[in-house]
Amino acid sequence: MNTHTGTLRASGLDLSRVPTGLFIDGTWRQALSGSTFPVIDPSTGKSIATVADCSEEEGMQAVEAAYAAGPAWAATAPRVRSEILRRCFELMKTRADELAELISLENGKSLTDAMGEVNYAAEFFRWFAEEAVRLNGELYTAPSGANRILVEHQPIGVAILVTPWNFPAAMATRKIAPALAAGCTCVLKPAAETPLTALLLADIFTEAGVPAGVINMVTTKRSGAVVGGMLKDRRVRKLSFTGSTEVGRVLLHAAADNVLSCSMELGGNAPFIVFDDADLDAAVEGAMIAKMRNGGEACTAANRFFVHRAIADKFAKALSDRMAALKVGAGYDPQTECGPLINLDAVDRVKGLVDDAVSRGAIVLTGGTTNTDEGYFLAPTVLMNVSADAEITHQEIFGPVAALSVFDDEDEVIAAANNSEYGLISYVYTADLARGLRVSERLESGMIGLNRGLVSDPAAPFGGSKHSGIGREGSHHGIMEFCEVKYIAANW
Known part of the structure; x- marks a missing residue:
């Protein structure tokens, strides 16, 4: 579904190639209600595209797709997951000009800043392609000598990823890459102000070989209702959010009811x-x-x-x-x-x-x-x-x-x-x-x-203290945010 209007000045970006629908279980679809909302070019104040406005029901469909794809993706060999992530990195670098132009168009940042973001965003796939094969466990003898202690790191499960408008590529890849490296599946909800970059990334990830249902993307102007609905689903086990402290507090309250693991990258001063x-x-x-x-x-x-x-x-x-x-x-x-x-x-x-x-x-x-x-x-x-x-x-x-x-x-x-x-x-x-x-x-x-x-x-742990957040993104810490630690006591 493509409903773009307007043209990009001083750029060769073909907007007709940028998807504008919901990406669920590997397929593009319109919103069930047919609802859309405009994407505004902040350099002109004019609409450049309309994208699908999903409902709570479609949010649940995205969760279902991620949940169904979970066992197979978790069982996929780390080397295979690693190679897919590496391919995501390579394709992002190949299409860097296109991505940078799109970011500038819907976000307003300079082309220099946008290209810097694309390069930074792509690096998360290269880094976590390497981390995917180094998710090591532990084995040691209990101090009493009574048994062995075996520690494994298993994928936490379905992750809801909510990203802001200011870095539409980097904030998406900083969450998607470690989630996939750990063996998790996910639903990404990009900001309504800048959804096009994330939707173009979905096409890139598919080309890279990410299986259907492993990454799902839903766009909406009713974030509270759609995200809140997904957080109530018992199949969801992780929330990773980047945005304001005010919204973060609301989401933490919502996540508490389902006792979700939360990574929150919030405001700064x-x-x-x-x-x-x-x-x-x-x-x-x-x-x-x-x-x-x-x-x-x-x-x-x-x-x-x-x-x-x-x-x-x-x-x-x-x-x-x-x-x-x-x-x-x-x-x-x-x-x-x-x-x-x-x-x-x-x-x-x-x-x-x-x-x-x-x-x-x-x-x-x-x-x-x-x-x-x-x-x-x-x-x-x-x-x-x-x-x-x-x-x-x-x-x-x-x-x-x-x-x-x-x-x-x-x-x-x-x-x-x-x-x-x-x-x-x-x-x-x-x-x-x-x-x-x-x-x-x-x-x-x-x-x-x-x-x-x-x-x-x-390669560095990104995150803050006090009201600036919980958890870390990037580095080895980033993949651990999407893991459950399992301890097995054994004798042999």
Whole structure:
């Protein structure tokens, strides 16, 4: 089913090849009711496609397909699963241009950012293709000598995967790849704002040899009802969610009734700390990466910049100059460096945070303006002297806004950085390695970028503390999230 409208400017992507239906048990189908919803290009505000809007009943059909395919997939030899995952990686790399263009179209991020996402997303299949054949158990003698202790890792079962709009490829593969490597089957529910990328991936996975029913995809504008219905099904044993902390809390409540294993990658409010001995050029470059990846619409985005008083003015000017020079435009324009926000509500929310900070004494060094005549744009913005009581210091910004404040000593900045319900990631810049490691250990974050503005890596455990989540994605930890540990006591 293809119901696309509009064309992609400056791109060779053929939208007619992108599926728009529900992918259940290896087949594409329309919603039973015939319902659809539009996908909006945030660079223009116009509809580019309509996709199927599934019902709770169709959500249950996807669960049934995953459950039926489970035993055969779990029994598939690890090497066979590994080779299929490797083929997924290769096909994603082969079709990287197409995927990047589609991401830019429905998400708005620049083509450079989109290509970076595709490469990152594909790497999860290469990494977990290797992990699939290394899911080792344990064998040892009980301390009493009475028996042997045998430990196996078995697939947990049907997994419901719920992904956000800001990284439509990477957040899908970061969940699908370890689930399949562990021997689980799954139902993916992509965000309604950016479903096309996931649906194109489904075609790629089929070409790679993923059996029918192992991966199912359902798109809907009624996520609460559809996902809530699936979580009530006793055949479902796993929920993996990436999104806001607010929605995560709701899903955790829903999952509790069925005692589901939950992996939750939630919100962030990352501090970016620059000490007076830091390499200023490196710190500014790291700030641009940490702040402006995907235009600031990332859970790992640096939000609260704490700069030592001795270098605050120099850092602020250098960062403002870099932000002001960014070319803002349609994501799929090859010259664009900062695309639009995802929708009008996002523009209004971020602009409201800027205005609140200014009303409390913050100074706008650059940006602060919006343009919604065509698309959803907010100029890259730097605020100086942001007060601790400003809303922008307590909320996830999710936009191209850097909020700067100054500090004088180490204890002060650590206390300020930890003064948040979030604990996903922190960034620290200093030439003193001992101080860098000391501060890193005291920061209440699951990840630290020490003299680095980018930490994401399929080989590293991604995840946070406090209200930023439960569990880890990537690394060997990622596959364990989809396993049950079975202990067998034996004598021989």
